Amino acid sequence: MLIFKSKSFFLFWNWTINPSYSIQPPPEKALELPKEWLTTDLEEQKSSKWGEKIVKQIYKLHIDEEMRNCEPEYTTLRDLKFWLGTWNVNGKKIDENINIWLTGSVTGKPTADIYVVGLEEMVDLTATTVVLEAQSQKRAGVWLEMVSNALNRGAKNDETSYVLIEHQILVGVFLSRDGRDDDDGCDGSIGHDGKQGRRCDPHEAYGQHGLLRLLASGGPSRERGGSKRGFPQVRARRWVNGRICDNIRFKTEDETFGILDHQLIFWIGDLNYRITSDVPTLRVFDYARDDLDYLLKKDQLKVSQRAGLAFEEFTEPEVKFPPTYKYKKYTTQYDKKEGKKCRAPAWCDRILYKTGDGASMDDIEVLTYDHIMKLSGSDHKPIFCEMNVRVKEYDPAKRKKIQLRIERELKKSENSAAKVHVELSGDEIDFGKLKYRTPERRTLTISNEGEGNAYFHFLPKAEDSHICKRLFNVSKAYGVVKPNEKLDIEMEALIDPEAAHELNGGHDVLHDVLVLRVEHDRDYYITMFGDYVMSCFGQSLENLIRMKAPARESSEISSNSPVAMAIPKELWRMVDYMMQYGCDSAGLWTDKGIEGEDALIRDMLDEGRPFEGIDVHSMADCLLDWFRALQSPLIPEKCTSRIEKGEKINSAFVDAFMNMMSPVRKNVFVYMIMFLRELLKHAESNDLTAEFLGMIFSQVFIVNASKKQQLSKEYRVAQEMVTELLIYLLKSTAQQLAGEVVAEDSGSEASDED
Incomplete structure (x- = not known):
């Protein structure tokens, strides 16, 4: 294309x-049904005509699936x-x-x-x-x-x-x-x-x-x-x-x-x-000649990929050639003009x-x-x-032969007079204790005890294409079970940030009922439930500064509870660990942490246990996830909505910007700037730059937006300006933020009306 x-x-x-035969891919999420299956007319949904339409669709999708399996x-x-x-x-x-x-x-x-x-x-x-x-x-x-x-x-x-x-x-x-x-x-x-x-x-x-x-x-x-x-x-x-x-x-x-x-x-x-702006233009010419490895570390594309801002899922072959821009015409020499029009070499x-x-x-x-x-x-x-x-x-001939075999096997049990009856392994799915970002899975088995093919599908929620709440999922939303055969469906529950916000805010519960329809049989009702284990992830800053005990030991927090600290203790613990063990570590926020350690860190934070033997890269990733999971972003919309593209970033802008933030947000913001500045003092060993850190943390400081919002011009302008603000603050002197931390007591107002 x-x-x-x-x-x-x-x-x-x-x-x-030779793809003359079109094999449709399975839906991206099993819990969402094909749009053409949906109807808001309940009487139509109960009609035999609607059922026949669904059976034909499932028949074709089953053939597609079997063809993929036999590929x-x-x-x-x-x-x-x-x-x-x-x-x-x-x-x-x-x-x-x-x-x-x-x-x-x-x-x-x-x-x-x-x-x-x-x-x-x-x-x-x-x-x-x-x-x-x-x-x-x-x-x-x-x-x-x-x-x-x-x-x-x-x-x-x-x-x-x-x-x-x-x-x-x-x-x-x-x-x-x-x-x-x-x-x-x-x-x-x-x-x-x-x-x-x-x-x-x-x-x-x-x-x-x-x-x-x-x-x-x-x-x-x-x-x-x-x-x-x-x-x-x-x-x-x-x-x-x-x-x-x-x-x-x-x-x-x-x-x-x-x-x-x-x-x-x-x-x-x-x-x-x-090339990133921290490398002087004239020095870029020297590195382009003598040290490509160093220059590649300052390449904006590589930095953007590491920060997860652009092309993060793409791979580039290893670059072993010098920058391809900007050359004097008909020469192999870079165009090293004097003055403002000088363009530094770049890939x-x-x-x-x-x-x-x-x-x-x-x-x-x-x-x-x-x-x-x-x-x-x-x-x-x-x-x-x-x-x-x-x-x-x-091989078209082989493919056609296999397709006919699959269709023939399925048609053996296609008898409108045959009795259809299924048995389920159970009608309740108990997921037990559910922790943040830790999936729990159970299996539902459908056994066809009848004489004909059992075409099944879960019914969607009213006026929706989803068959269950978003915190639940199933591996198969529709299918066919042949006589005397069984089919296992994996049921999953996962508390992601959005689900945690709903649960912590009391807007949702870990309970749902799925309706499984078996055509020419009946509807089966399956109840799914579990118990949410409280976590410091997915909470609001206002709640976290009121929680004296670890999350798992804390009772329900209200806005009337006294403020216990200026910043959340969990943030302090993660930052303190990185200050002790990570300041000189290379690869922060670029190298992945140890698999599974993120769950261990969350448990240690939520249970109040000391960190032992944790990889600093795992801790760095967990810090970002903690910010992403906040119930509302650190920098609220009321701050970003007033930012105009092209505004000059200076001390007056910083003062006005921070005055729009509530005390707890201002405290956390200043605390993070001071921490990131400390990391930059060790730049020779950790290879961090203000630009890179600005790009990384601008993402998580205003992260709570839908995908549609993230693609809007307003959101893009806000992120660009927040990135520039962070870079400005990371390059400015520590005195410019001195005295910004706000001491709070039980009578101070920590909420932030977004």
Whole structure:
């Protein structure tokens, strides 16, 4: 598929070859039923016509599931070699021989099965070229000919040639896909909202390519160049990323799916990430020559990924080449201008990839990831990546035979006169004691004691597609059980932050009733329940400063209870541990903690036990989770809603901002700033920067927002400004926050009306 948005590309792939038979994926969450099954008419829901409709759907879904289970019987594995390249040509007409880019040498021959070429700024982005496509179309024709000539150079009649499968352009952005002529195939297309897309099947394989270019960042100073080089607008990048991934949908006769539903996704192009602003511009030139490893640690994309702000699920092959921007034209020298227009070298041009469900990173073997220094007609150098991707090749004859066998076995018991009767292993599911973020699972067994197929499905809640409360889940919401067979369904209960908020606030209880309908039998009622174990996670700050004892020993807290401390004791314990053992530790908030230690830390906090032998990285992760789980964010909406984009961050702004916070929030905020400053004193050993910490903690300080809110412009502006505020405070002197901690007593007002 091809998608354009400014200057970078996406490529999305499903590696199933010969997919003439559409196997629908299972729903993302079993507790949600297909929308077409829903009805608000209870009489219709009870009707035989509605039941027959559901049975037909379950029949088809069962066939799909069985086909997925039998997939190894009708597939073989093979490798496809991909070549992906991107080049910002800066609006210039390139007269150089691009054969060296595509094949590795001036006289080399292509070896990949599929070639994808992406160009940014193919023409100058003037008002004329934006409105009129003639120049872009003309330049695209030139590039198509150049690519074809390079791939088919010297090919003889008996040799495999390469053909253009598809290409698209949009306002100076170009993307083409060529493949061996026996790999041709493409169907379906979309184009809307400044983005264009196409879903393609190279060698009859499901696949997609796409394109998007991100604008250069302003960052804290909102200036691009010189010594004021700032951090990128990573929120904007996340916003663009999220909007595109959520809004672009593809349709076939049987299903609708999005970008992230594919098994292999590439995102390539001029992403415009620079070097973090704590490295002086002139020093960047030195590091670009002498110390790429150090410079990569300061690369904004790498920092953004580590902070979980952008492309966090994507992988980039190991970068072993120097920054690809900004060069003097027709040279291999960086453009080291004097003054404010000096642009520091940067890895603007990137190739990223990720795998989705049904695929593994083990299926991808990166062969080469490099740049081409000899091509010098632009201020960017082209980059490329070669990789082998293992794909599944279907045998249509075997697949059809297996499909007929599955259908035949199911139809054996398809008798409208046959009696249907099931027995359940029980009608009550007791999950026992439920701790925060600790899933508990139980099994419900359905036994078919009748003579016909038992088609079952859970009924949705009124006017909803969900079959149970969000804190519960089931592994299978519908299915079929053949006579004399049994089916196990896994039932799960999990207290996540949202569920904890509801339970702690008294807005929900750990109890629900599911209705299991067996067509041609009856409805069965299943009760699920459990006991919530109190935790300091998911509480409000106002409650936590009133809890003298550990959470598990605390009785119900009210707003009238006396304030026991200025900040929650659990926050102090986590920070104190990190101050003792973690100040010099590298990899804080980038390296993962020890698996399972997060639950141990929560137990130690909730039970008041001392920390023993805890990994500091586990503690660092737990600290973030504690902030994310707060019933309302540390920085409330009433503070962020008054922030205007572009406001100057200075002492007056800080004073006004903090005066909007309640005493407990101000105390926690100041406490965290002082802690993070202490970590920065050990930057030589822990490799932390103010920019990185600002990005990390801005996420958790205003985290309580829905996904839709997080993609809104207002939320994005708020996070950008909070990031800049944190960076400003972390770089300012300690005296600027002196005396800010508010002493509270039982008579002080600690609540915060958001």
